[in-house]
């Protein structure tokens with residue numbers, strides 16, 4: 001699946017590798033390839049156009065993350081936008097809150113509607129619910145037999161009524177469900193090869209009758225632009241609540257996911273990934289974006305890089321601190337890092353072995369503000385070598401930071417004490433060090 005898109009994109013970004021930064025000129029080719037790939041995957045032209053201009057704007061304006069190369073950065077931007085295009089990172093759930101709650105299934109013939117109805121029933125049954133299937137696809141009589149067989153296979157009852165009049169079947173099925181206390185009712189409606197007025201009329205009547213919480217259109221991923229057009233029509237007539245895209249396991253072009261979502265503005269709630277009854281899963285836009293881009297390794301690397309930058313820095317700083325090698329610049333970085341985590345006092349409580357009494361960092365936010373202001377007013381040289389801080393330098397800093405000379409001296413004292421304490425801590429090992437402390441941990 002998605003192979004075409006993957007190959008094209010791989011080629012396009014390969015040409016970006018080795019370039020120093022992202023410019024209009026060097027992404028031209030990659031942008032064109034992304035555009036072609038999406039168009040070839042049957043994504044609607046207008047959707048592609050908007051997508052491309054957004055990606056371009058973001059990629060160009062962006063400072064490349066330190067640990068990423070421009071090609072990786074470009075993929076990152078494309079991926080983030082793809083995820084957004086497909087509805088964001090969180091999968092949207094099918095919501096059934098009433099008792100019984102009705103799910104109405106709609107879609108063209110052969111889209112996988114009957115199979116998907118059974119898959120859903122099976123899913124709910126496994127979840128401890130008591131589902132009922134209503135077979136209202138009278139247009140293709142074999143569909144009723146098919147649903148009966150599937151129902152038997154999964155042990156979920158199937159209401160078939162007189163097998164002739166869909167509206168009547170649903171009406172009786174509803175009563176049946178209420179009587180037998182089924183909590184979720186899934187109605188398999190008729191499909192046609194093409195949308196026609198008679199079918200839509202029937203769907204309207206069924207909708208009126210059951211007032212469904214979910215109206216899900218089943219769309220075949222292999223159907224390309226036809227699927228998109230029919231989704232648009234179904235939605236304008238029935239007001240869908242979501243889509244289920246089937247056959248994503250096959251050789252389909254994944255563009256249907258993007259286009260149907262865009263054209264209807266309705267979420268993809270589930271996807272069908274095989275013919276077996278268990279082959280249904282929630283839709284994770286994130287995963288599909290990765291699959292579309294076909295760069296699993298690069299993408300996980302990018303994600304890791306994003307997370308690691310802070311982490312690596314923190315580890316390096318911590319190591320420096322433990323060795324007593326940190327300067328005031330590191331001290332400032334630590335303060336900033338700590339501030340991100342929350343109130344200082346709380347954090348210090350969590351640090352075992354922190355010499356709270358000797359180094360009084362726990363005076364709270366205002367103290368931290370002062371510290372930050374003081375160090376920020378120093379030159380880099382002063383931060384690296386605090387020993388050069390003579391009276392006139394301190395006076396300048398005091399003015400610049402709006403603090404007193406005492407504040408500055410206190411900070412320097414604390415810094416020296418912490419440095420000493422850390423060195424000692426590192427040399428002795430935690431156990432011995434704590435034994436020397438005037439308080440118990």
Ligand SMILES: Nc1nc2c(ncn2[C@@H]2O[C@H](COP(=O)(O)OP(=O)(O)OP(=O)(O)O)[C@@H](O)[C@H]2O)c(=O)[nH]1
Nearest residue numbers: 109110111112113114115143191246247272273274
């Ligand atoms: N590979 C694959 N096949 C699927 C999937 N979902 C459904 N199918 C197959 O698609 C074919 C058509 O599915 P049906 O459920 O009969 O289609 P339908 O939409 O109910 O068709 P009508 O009842 O005629 O409207 C069947 O052979 C299913 O096994 C899927 O996610 N992956």
